[in-house]
Amino acid sequence: MGCGVINAGKSQHNEDQACCEVVFVERRPSPRGRLMSREGCGELDGGRKGFYFHYWALFDGHAGSGAAVMASEKLHVHICEQLRDLVDILQDPSPPPICLPHGPGDPTRVSVAEDDGEVPNDAVPRFHLEKAVSHESLVIGAIENAFKHMDDQIERERGAQHLAGGCCALAAIYLMGKFYVANAGDSRAIIIRNGEIIPMSREFTPETERQRLQFLALLRPELLGKEFTHLEFPRRIQPKELGKKMLYRDQNMNGWAYKKIEEDDLKFPLIYGEGKKARMMATIGVTRGLGDHDLKVFSSNIHIKPFLSCFPEVRVYDLTQYEHCPDDVLVLGTDGLWDVTNDKEVAGVVMEVLTSYEPNDPCRYTMVAQELVVRSRGVLKERGWRLANDKLGSGDDISVFVIPLGGPGNYT
Amino acid sequence: MGCGVINAGKSQHNEDQACCEVVFVERRPSPRGRLMSREGCGELDGGRKGFYFHYWALFDGHAGSGAAVMASEKLHVHICEQLRDLVDILQDPSPPPICLPHGPGDPTRVSVAEDDGEVPNDAVPRFHLEKAVSHESLVIGAIENAFKHMDDQIERERGAQHLAGGCCALAAIYLMGKFYVANAGDSRAIIIRNGEIIPMSREFTPETERQRLQFLALLRPELLGKEFTHLEFPRRIQPKELGKKMLYRDQNMNGWAYKKIEEDDLKFPLIYGEGKKARMMATIGVTRGLGDHDLKVFSSNIHIKPFLSCFPEVRVYDLTQYEHCPDDVLVLGTDGLWDVTNDKEVAGVVMEVLTSYEPNDPCRYTMVAQELVVRSRGVLKERGWRLANDKLGSGDDISVFVIPLGGPGNYT
Numbered sequence: 001m002g003c004g005v006i007n008a009g010k011s012q013h014n015e016d017q018a019c020c021e022v023v024f025v026e027r028r029p030s031p032r033g034r035l036m037s038r039e040g041c042g043e044l045d046g047g048r049k050g051f052y053f054h055y056w057a058l059f060d061g062h063a064g065s066g067a068a069v070m071a072s073e074k075l076h077v078h079i080c081e082q083l084r085d086l087v088d089i090l091q092d093p094s095p096p097p098i099c100l101p102h103g104p105g106d107p108t109r110v111s112v113a114e115d116d117g118e119v120p121n122d123a124v125p126r127f128h129l130e131k132a133v134s135h136e137s138l139v140i141g142a143i144e145n146a147f148k149h150m151d152d153q154i155e156r157e158r159g160a161q162h163l164a165g166g167c168c169a170l171a172a173i174y175l176m177g178k179f180y181v182a183n184a185g186d187s188r189a190i191i192i193r194n195g196e197i198i199p200m201s202r203e204f205t206p207e208t209e210r211q212r213l214q215f216l217a218l219l220r221p222e223l224l225g226k227e228f229t230h231l232e233f234p235r236r237i238q239p240k241e242l243g244k245k246m247l248y249r250d251q252n253m254n255g256w257a258y259k260k261i262e263e264d265d266l267k268f269p270l271i272y273g274e275g276k277k278a279r280m281m282a283t284i285g286v287t288r289g290l291g292d293h294d295l296k297v298f299s300s301n302i303h304i305k306p307f308l309s310c311f312p313e314v315r316v317y318d319l320t321q322y323e324h325c326p327d328d329v330l331v332l333g334t335d336g337l338w339d340v341t342n343d344k345e346v347a348g349v350v351m352e353v354l355t356s357y358e359p360n361d362p363c364r365y366t367m368v369a370q371e372l373v374v375r376s377r378g379v380l381k382e383r384g385w386r387l388a389n390d391k392l393g394s395g396d397d398i399s400v401f402v403i404p405l406g407g408p409g410n411y412t
Numbered sequence: 413m414g415c416g417v418i419n420a421g422k423s424q425h426n427e428d429q430a431c432c433e434v435v436f437v438e439r440r441p442s443p444r445g446r447l448m449s450r451e452g453c454g455e456l457d458g459g460r461k462g463f464y465f466h467y468w469a470l471f472d473g474h475a476g477s478g479a480a481v482m483a484s485e486k487l488h489v490h491i492c493e494q495l496r497d498l499v500d501i502l503q504d505p506s507p508p509p510i511c512l513p514h515g516p517g518d519p520t521r522v523s524v525a526e527d528d529g530e531v532p533n534d535a536v537p538r539f540h541l542e543k544a545v546s547h548e549s550l551v552i553g554a555i556e557n558a559f560k561h562m563d564d565q566i567e568r569e570r571g572a573q574h575l576a577g578g579c580c581a582l583a584a585i586y587l588m589g590k591f592y593v594a595n596a597g598d599s600r601a602i603i604i605r606n607g608e609i610i611p612m613s614r615e616f617t618p619e620t621e622r623q624r625l626q627f628l629a630l631l632r633p634e635l636l637g638k639e640f641t642h643l644e645f646p647r648r649i650q651p652k653e654l655g656k657k658m659l660y661r662d663q664n665m666n667g668w669a670y671k672k673i674e675e676d677d678l679k680f681p682l683i684y685g686e687g688k689k690a691r692m693m694a695t696i697g698v699t700r701g702l703g704d705h706d707l708k709v710f711s712s713n714i715h716i717k718p719f720l721s722c723f724p725e726v727r728v729y730d731l732t733q734y735e736h737c738p739d740d741v742l743v744l745g746t747d748g749l750w751d752v753t754n755d756k757e758v759a760g761v762v763m764e765v766l767t768s769y770e771p772n773d774p775c776r777y778t779m780v781a782q783e784l785v786v787r788s789r790g791v792l793k794e795r796g797w798r799l800a801n802d803k804l805g806s807g808d809d810i811s812v813f814v815i816p817l818g819g820p821g822n823y824t
Contacts, residue, residue, distance in 0.1 A: 082669075096659070098646045098647060098659055099653060099656055099657065099658045099659075100656060100657040100658075100670060101656060129647060129648075129684070129685055129686070129689065130646055130647040131646035131647065131685075131686050132646075133646055133659055137667045137668045138667065138668055139667065140665075140666055140667025140668075141661065141666075141667030141668045141669035142667070142669065143667070144664065144666070144667055144669075145669050148664075212627075215624075215627070215628075216627075216631070219628070219631045220631065234510045234542055234544075234545055235510055235541060235542040235543065236541075237511075241511060244512060244513060245511065245512040246510060246511045246512075247508070247510055247545055249553065252560075252721065252723040253552075253553055253556050253557075253723070254549070254552055254556070254725070254726065255549045255550065255552025255553030255554070255726065256545045256549045256550055256552075256553045257494075257553035257554065257556075257557050258497065258512060272541070273541055273543075274541070274543050277541070309664065311664040311665070314666065314667065
C-alpha cells in the first residue's frame with residue numbers, strides 16, 4: 001500500500017488527514033445471562049471471537065483541521081462498534097435473521113426472550129412477504145450508521161475539544177473478500193484493473209445534490225431565513241429586471257425554463273455558481289461530510305448543517321469475482337488531486353510507475369502515490385505552482401492512497 | 413415505425429393508450445407592439461415560422477383509462493405549447509439568452525422594455541458569474557413543464573370529464589437531430605444499435621424512489637395520517653415483537669441495520685414489498701405519472717398524490733453522433749412487455765424479425781412490434797396465457813413502439 005500527502009499552500013497547515021489501520025472486530029460480550037454460558041465456549045474456541053477488517057481513509061478538512069483530525073482518529077472505531085453486533089451473523093452463511101429474539105449486546109435485556117414458551121424465531125413459519133437482506137447490505141448499513149455516530153461525536157465534543165470546521169470523508173474497508181468504499185464529500189476513488197477504470201465513488205456537491213437541497217428548502221422554507229430562494233438562476237438577478245423573464249430550475253427540473261421574475265426571486269439562490277465555484281448558500285462547496293455543526297452563512301444566523309448530510313454512499317467491489325494482478329489498484333484521492341488531473345491520467349501514472357519497479361518491490365505503491373501528489377502539485381515557479389503543462393496547480397492539499405488489489409499475500 | 417398493442421385480460425378494457433404524431437410548433441404571435449412589425453417579416457419568410465417535432469408516447473393507465481385517454485390526446489399539445497416560446501431561440505445557434513427583455517408571448521406587456529433608455533440585454537457587460545445553458549436543456553425543461561401542465565389539466569377537468577385513475581407516461585420526441593425520451597412511471601425505453609443495448613429510461617417505483625418518499629414522509633409526517641411509518645422493514649412487525657430488534661432502513665440508508673422495535677414501528681411501512689409487489693402506502697406500485705388526484709389509501713382519508721411526482725426524467729440521444737443503419741431502433745414498451753422479457757431478449761427478437769424482411773420493406777418495424785407483444789402475451793392454454801418457456805404471461809396490457817433510427821428519409 002502506498003500513501004502520499006502534500007500541503008501545497010492554500011492553507012497554512014495541511015487540513016487533509018489520513019488513516020490506515022487493521023482493526024479487529026471482537027464479538028460484543030453477551031448480556032449477563034448469556035455471558036456465563038458463552039465464556040466457556042470462548043475458551044474452547046481458543047480465545048476471542050471476531051474478524052479483522054483493513055481500513056484506509058482520507059479526510060479533507062475545511063475551516064480548520066479539528067473535525068478531520070478527530071474523524072481520522074475515530075471513524076474506524078465507530079465502524080468497528082457497528083460491526084461488533086454482527087460478528088456471528090456475518091460469519092454464518094445462512095441469510096441474516098430479520099428479527100433478533102432480543103437485542104444483541106443490549107445489557108438491559110437478559111436472555112429471557114424464549115421464556116414465555118414462544119417458538120424460537122427461525123422455527124416460526126415464514127411470513128407471506130419477507131424481503132431478503134444480504135450480509136453485504138448489513139455491512140453497508142453498519143458503515144452508514146458509523147458515519148452518523150462519528151458526526152454525533154464531533155457535535156458532542158466540539159466545545160470541549162475545540163474541533164473547528166468540517167471534513168469530507170472517503171473510506172475503503174476490506175472485509176471478507178469485498179471492498180466497501182464509502183464517500184461523503186468531493187474526494188474520489190477509482191479502481192484501475194488491467195488498464196480499465198472502474199469508478200468507486202461520486203462527488204457530493206451543490207451541483208450534484210441540487211435537487212435534494214432544493215426539495216428540503218421548499219418543504220422547510222424557514223431554513224432559508226428569508227435570505228435565499230430555493231430556485232436556481234444562471235446568474236444574480238438585478239432589482240431592475242423585475243417583470244422580465246429569466247431562466248430558472250426548481251427541485252423537479254433538470255432542464256431550464258423561463259419564468260417571469262417576481263419579488264421573491266431577487267433573493268440569493270440556494271445553489272449558485274458552477275464547477276469548483278458552486279456554493280450552497282454562498283458558503284460551502286461540498287454537501288456531505290462530518291462536522292460543520294457551527295457553520296453559518298456569513299454575518300447571519302442561518303445554519304448550514306441542516307442541508308449537509310453526514311451519510312456516505314457506499315459502493316461494493318467483490319475481490320473474488322476477478323483474478324487480480326499486482327498492477328491492479330484502488331486509488332483514493334482528495335479533491336486536490338482530481339482538480340488538476342482525471343481518471344485516465346491517474347491510470348497512466350499508475351501504470352507508468354508500477355512497470356518501472358519489480359512486481360514484488362514493496363515500495364512500488366508508495367512511489368506511485370508520491371508521484372501522483374508531486375505531479376499534481378507541480379513545480380514552484382515565479383508565477384506559482386505550475387504543472388507539467390504549465391497550468392496552475394490547484395494549490396490545495398493533496399492526499400492519495402494507492403492500495404493493491406492483487407499480488408501475493410494480500411488480505412489473507 | 414411499428415406499433416403493437418394487446419389486452420391480455422388483467423383489465424376488461426385495455427388501459428394502455430398510445431399516440432404518434434408529427435407536430436408543427438408555430439412561433440407564438442408577438443405581443444401587439446411587435447406583432448405589427450414582425451408580420452411583414454413573416455410574409456417575406458414565406459409564411460408561418462416554426463419547426464416540426466415527431467412524437468410517440470405510451471400511457472399505461474391504472475384504476476381506469478380516463479387519465480390515460482386524456483394524456484394520449486393532449487400531452488403533445490402541451491409540449492408544443494411549451495416549445496412555442498422557444499421557436500426563435502432554438503433556431504438561433506448562439507447560446508440562449510439568460511434573461512429576456514420582456515416575456516415572450518406575454519400579452520400583458522407590449523414592447524416598451526427598451527423605452528427607458530436601457531441598453532439592450534445582449535450589449536450589457538457579461539456578469540461575473542453566469543452559467544451557460546444549452547438549447548438541449550431548454551427542450552428538457554419544456555418537456556418537464558409540459559408534463560406538469562398535463563397533470564394540472566387532468567386535475568382541473570377530472571370532475572366534468574369523469575377522468576378516472578392515473579397513468580404512467582413514456583414519450584419520445586425527435587427534434588432537431590436529437591431524441592428526447594421522457595419517462596414518468598414504470599414503462600421502459602431502450603435503443604438497440606448495432607446489437608448493443610442503450611437504456612433510455614429508468615423505472616420509478618416504490619423501491620427505486622424509496623429515499624425520496626421516505627424523506628418527504630419524514631419532513632411532512634402529517635401526510636402519513638398516523639397509519640404509516642416512514643421506516644422500511646423487511647416484513648410486517650407483530651405487536652408481540654415489541655422490544656426485539658429488527659432490520660430497518662431510513663431515508664439516508666441503502667444498507668440495513670437492526671433497531672429495537674418501538675410502538676411507532678408497528679404502523680404499516682410507507683414502502684412495503686419487493687419487485688412487482690412493492691407498494692407505496694399499500695396502494696400503488698408506481699411513483700411517477702399523470703392523474704391519480706383522487707387516489708386514497710383504502711378505506712381512509714390519506715391522499716397518495718403528494719407522494720407521486722408528475723415530472724419525467726428526460727434522457728437525450730443525439731442522432732447525429734453516429735451513423736445509423738435501418739436495423740437500429742428505439743423500442744418503447746409498457747411494463748406488460750418488460751415483466752416477461754428483458755432488454756437482451758427484446759434485442760434478439762428485433763434483430764431476428766428485422767433480418768427476415770427486406771431493409772426497405774415499410775412493414776418490418778410493425779412486424780417487430782407485433783411479434784414482441786404476441787410473444788410476451790403468450791398462448792392461451794388451459795392453465796392461462798403461457799409463454800414459449802411455459803411460464804405464465806404477465807396478463808397485463810402490452811404496448812410497444814419500434815422506431816427506426818436510421819435508413820433512408822428518416823426525419824428530414
